[in-house]
Amino acid sequence: MTDSTGVSEVERFLYDEAALLDGGRLDDWLALFTDDATYWIPLEAGQQDQLTSASIVFDDRRLLGIRVAQFTHPRAHARMPAPRTVHQVGNVRVLADDGHELRVRSTLVMIEFRRERQRTWGATVEHRLRRIPDGLRIAAKRVDLVNAEGELDGIVAIF
Amino acid sequence: MERLFGRAWLVLGHESQVLAPGDFLTTRMGREPVIVVRHVDGSIQVLVNRCAHRGSRVCEGPRGHARQLVCPYHGWTYATDGTLCALPLAEGYDRSPIGVEELGLRRVPRVETYRGFIFASLAPDGPSLLEFLGPLRASFDDLVERAPAGEVEVAGGVFKHAYRGNWKLVLENHNDGVHPAFVHASSIWAARNGAPWDVWEKTGLWVARYGHSWMGDYHDDTRLVAALDHPVFREYRAALERRLGPERTARVLGELRWNSLVYPSCSFMSQFRQLRIIHPIAVDRTVVHAYSFRLKGAPQQMFRDTIAFANVVNGTASPVLTDDLEVYERVQDALTASRNEWVELGRGHGGDVPDRDGTLRGRTGTSEIHIRNQLAAWLEYLDMGGPEGRADAPAMAPQSAQRSEAPRQSRNAPRPA
Ligand code: FES
Ligand SMILES: [Fe+2]
Numbered sequence: 001m002t003d004s005t006g007v008s009e010v011e012r013f014l015y016d017e018a019a020l021l022d023g024g025r026l027d028d029w030l031a032l033f034t035d036d037a038t039y040w041i042p043l044e045a046g047q048q049d050q051l052t053s054a055s056i057v058f059d060d061r062r063l064l065g066i067r068v069a070q071f072t073h074p075r076a077h078a079r080m081p082a083p084r085t086v087h088q089v090g091n092v093r094v095l096a097d098d099g100h101e102l103r104v105r106s107t108l109v110m111i112e113f114r115r116e117r118q119r120t121w122g123a124t125v126e127h128r129l130r131r132i133p134d135g136l137r138i139a140a141k142r143v144d145l146v147n148a149e150g151e152l153d154g155i156v157a158i159f
Numbered sequence: 160m161e162r163l164f165g166r167a168w169l170v171l172g173h174e175s176q177v178l179a180p181g182d183f184l185t186t187r188m189g190r191e192p193v194i195v196v197r198h199v200d201g202s203i204q205v206l207v208n209r210c211a212h213r214g215s216r217v218c219e220g221p222r223g224h225a226r227q228l229v230c231p232y233h234g235w236t237y238a239t240d241g242t243l244c245a246l247p248l249a250e251g252y253d254r255s256p257i258g259v260e261e262l263g264l265r266r267v268p269r270v271e272t273y274r275g276f277i278f279a280s281l282a283p284d285g286p287s288l289l290e291f292l293g294p295l296r297a298s299f300d301d302l303v304e305r306a307p308a309g310e311v312e313v314a315g316g317v318f319k320h321a322y323r324g325n326w327k328l329v330l331e332n333h334n335d336g337v338h339p340a341f342v343h344a345s346s347i348w349a350a351r352n353g354a355p356w357d358v359w360e361k362t363g364l365w366v367a368r369y370g371h372s373w374m375g376d377y378h379d380d381t382r383l384v385a386a387l388d389h390p391v392f393r394e395y396r397a398a399l400e401r402r403l404g405p406e407r408t409a410r411v412l413g414e415l416r417w418n419s420l421v422y423p424s425c426s427f428m429s430q431f432r433q434l435r436i437i438h439p440i441a442v443d444r445t446v447v448h449a450y451s452f453r454l455k456g457a458p459q460q461m462f463r464d465t466i467a468f469a470n471v472v473n474g475t476a477s478p479v480l481t482d483d484l485e486v487y488e489r490v491q492d493a494l495t496a497s498r499n500e501w502v503e504l505g506r507g508h509g510g511d512v513p514d515r516d517g518t519l520r521g522r523t524g525t526s527e528i529h530i531r532n533q534l535a536a537w538l539e540y541l542d543m544g545g546p547e548g549r550a551d552a553p554a555m556a557p558q559s560a561q562r563s564e565a566p567r568q569s570r571n572a573p574r575p576a
Contacts, residue, residue, distance in 0.1 A: 043318065054466050055316075067349075067478060070348075070478045074345075078481040078485035079345075151319040151320070153320070153322060154475060
């Protein structure tokens with residue numbers, strides 16, 4: 001399914017998601033996730049396990065809600081001011097589609113600016129997207145940062 | 160750096176990271192890059208990770224296994240105790256005045272373990288490890304005794320986070336009971352689980368010789384597990400009782416230590432099985448490695464809880480951690496101001512009371528005694544035995560944290576040794 005400009009439904013969804021993040025519309029972004037969703041940034045390359053291996057982020061929907069709420073609190077010091085970002089989504093590939101859920105892999109280049117410092121991030125992203133009557137929702141999102149195993153300054157941007 | 164990190168016992172890791180002969184990890188001791196390696200005779204060796212030939216780093220990567228340590232540059236080959244055992248074209252040295260066979264990887268002079276934790280000191284002499292740790296030993300005991308099998312192991316990955324600030328800032332923060340209500344206001348609000356002032360005031364805060372401190376009597380197990388009669392906790396308690404009997408088990412579980420701080424390199428949470436090693440990189444750059452421990456013989460679910468806790472508290476994107484890092488950076492930036500030379504560390508001063516084992520207890524849990532005690536140790540390290548050091552340097556005593564010494568500290572103090 002592509003629109004008149006040749007952009008597929010899946011690509012459109014990922015671009016819209018990126019636009020919500022870049023626009024700071026975190027509540028709308030959160031609404032893209034299903035109630036049973038997970039949002040995962042592994043600590044190690046190729047990490048398989050979420051429960052007995054630590055993760056940069058491993059949020060269920062409840063924890064992700066807390067993260068987003070925290071982000072908007074007036075005393076969220078590391079997010080005041082919030083980072084300005086550009087999420088560049090590319091190389092979108094549908095790996096599997098069983099009619100109910102799709103597994104989609106893409107690459108992300110993200111530029112972040114905050115407090116006189118610009119940071120560049122690169123990641124491979126895997127979405128598990130669930131079809132619902134009015135479109136798609138995120139059932140799981142995994143973000144593998146290329147520098148996940150590095151010595152990193154605190155991460156406040158959302159991928 | 161030389162007088163403090165070049166002298167004090169530093170925490171390097173845990174034996175479970177180098178179990179078999181040839182297992183190694185690389186880390187830093189202040190500015191020294193080192194290899195921690197299990198030698199063939201079972202001993203743990205700490206070697207400077209710098210080739211005796213022309214100085215290349217010999218071992219690469221955070222961990223590995225090697226029968227011999229081979230330099231990538233010209234192939235000088237070392238045994239796991241640092242002895243040089245092979246080099247190419249050895250005959251080229253037959254007229255050299257320096258016996259090349261004498262060369263090897265420099266050995267760090269003092270290496271010891273306590274309850275499985277590996278410590279080393281770059282100084283050939285000084286207080287023994289046991290003397291250095293003093294009453295802090297009980298915090299390591301607490302961590303290990305909580306394991307039904309009487310042993311812990313490093314597991315579940317290592318967080319490595321960094322900030323643009325001096326290494327002292329993180330150590331001065333870990334036993335600071337006033338900051339959560341402000342620094343973590345947003346997290347407390349979002350997760351709705353703040354502790355009232357009262358809790359922090361009543362928390363026990365002790366300092367010991369050499370800059371160490373710990374917080375106790377804070378959390379009891381009702382806050383650690385869903386409920387004390389939760390099946391996982393009951394299973395754990397039963398396993399612990401099989402080794403220790405009910406009485407000692409009750410004692411072990413009744414020990415409620417929050418952060419224990421081993422000055423100047425480590426802070427750990429025995430009850431939560433988290434340990435952080437602090438690496439000073441530059442005057443305004445610090446890296447912290449955070450490890451999780453598995454209690455051997457405990458239900459698997461407890462380790463999952465440890466990991467979930469680690470993610471929230473030490474995760475590089477944790478709202479809790481990132482707000483701490485943000486404040487360290489703001490302090491580092493603002494201390495460049497020259498129109499105010501002082502910071503105020505007087506909270507609780509004058510009310511600290513001598514307690515068991517030569518410790519001092521803060522008047523309340525929010526006393527700044529832990530910082531005064533760190534800076535007193537800092538001064539002492541910088542003063543003693545250096546080029547112009549005083550031969551009669553006073554013994555390092557917690558009393559030196561009293562008002563006469565350093566209730567306030569010049570802004571120049573938070574600079575590295
Ligand atoms: S520098 Fe190591 S062999 Fe030459
Ligand atoms: Fe904190």
